[in-house]
Amino acid sequence: xxxxxxxxxxxxxxxxxxxxxxxxxxxxxxxxYWYQQILGQGPKLLIQFQNNGVVDDSQxxxxxxxxxxxxxxxxxxxxxxxxxxxxAVYLCASSRPGQGDYGYTFGSGTRLTVV
Amino acid sequence: xxxxxxxxxxxxLSEAASLELGCNYSYGGTVNLFWYVQYPGQHLQLLLxxxxxxxLVKGIKGFEAEFIKSKFSFNLRKPSVQWSDTAEYxxxxxxxxxxxxxxxxxxxxxxxxx
Numbered sequence: 771x772x773x774x775x776x777x778x779x780x781x782x783x784x785x786x787x788x789x790x791x792x793x794x795x796x797x798x799x800x801x802x803y804w805y806q807q808i809l810g811q812g813p814k815l816l817i818q819f820q821n822n823g824v825v826d827d828s829q830x831x832x833x834x835x836x837x838x839x840x841x842x843x844x845x846x847x848x849x850x851x852x853x854x855x856x857x858a859v860y861l862c863a864s865s866r867p868g869q870g871d872y873g874y875t876f877g878s879g880t881r882l883t884v885v
Numbered sequence: 886x887x888x889x890x891x892x893x894x895x896x897x898l899s900e901a902a903s904l905e906l907g908c909n910y911s912y913g914g915t916v917n918l919f920w921y922v923q924y925p926g927q928h929l930q931l932l933l934x935x936x937x938x939x940x941l942v943k944g945i946k947g948f949e950a951e952f953i954k955s956k957f958s959f960n961l962r963k964p965s966v967q968w969s970d971t972a973e974y975x976x977x978x979x980x981x982x983x984x985x986x987x988x989x990x991x992x993x994x995x996x997x998x999x
Contacts, residue, residue: 773928803987805989810991810992811991811992812889812891812975812977812989812990812991812992813929813975813989814989815986815987815988818986826986861928861929863929874931874987876921876928876929876930877928878927878928879928
């Protein structure tokens with residue numbers, strides 16, 4: 771099966787600019803996750819969707835980050851405005867409902883550099 | 886809040902040496918446990934998982950991990966490492982709470998010297 775697709779792979783922006791990332795999960799995977807991985811740290815969950823509904827966004831900085839998953843398939847994560855500390859790799863992952871026990875399938879990530 | 890501790894941040898081994906990477910978690914309830922691996926330039930991949938049954942689980946590429954409930958630990962082991970095992974290894978824990986959130990450890994960078 772095709773993996774989790776993410777774009778772009780790399781993005782460099784100036785602080786206070788806006789940026790958006792796109793994720794296409796594996797077909798049939800109703801659960802979608804966005805993680806932030808800062809250099810030297812483990813991935814941190816930003817938001818979890820079940821179909822097009824938000825299950826957990828407790829660690830999403832809602833003053834600047836937003837995410838949507840229209841139609842329960844593709845998802846976009848937006849940062850507006852970006853700060854230097856947002857420099858990180860943004861990972862998208864997906865899993866089947868009830869099969870999160872088997873782990874997620876991760877995309878290759880988008881490496882964001884804010885200068 | 887749940888936390889995951891990985892004690893070794895950077896490990897350097899010679900080929901054929903044995904490997905053990907420590908992982909401890911703080912959640913007191915039922916958990917699912919994972920080890921993920923990230924090879925240089927590649928995305929995170931599931932190495933092995935535990936969710937019930939035999940506490941000694943075997944994963945891909947000769948890796949295994951043992952769940953010790955009394956110690957809140959899930960250490961990763963491999964009897965003989967290869968140069969191709971050079972990667973970053975992440976322990977992750979999924980709790981049984983409402984959101985079943987997965988928390989990752991900080992990661993351990995393993996460098997295997999030929």
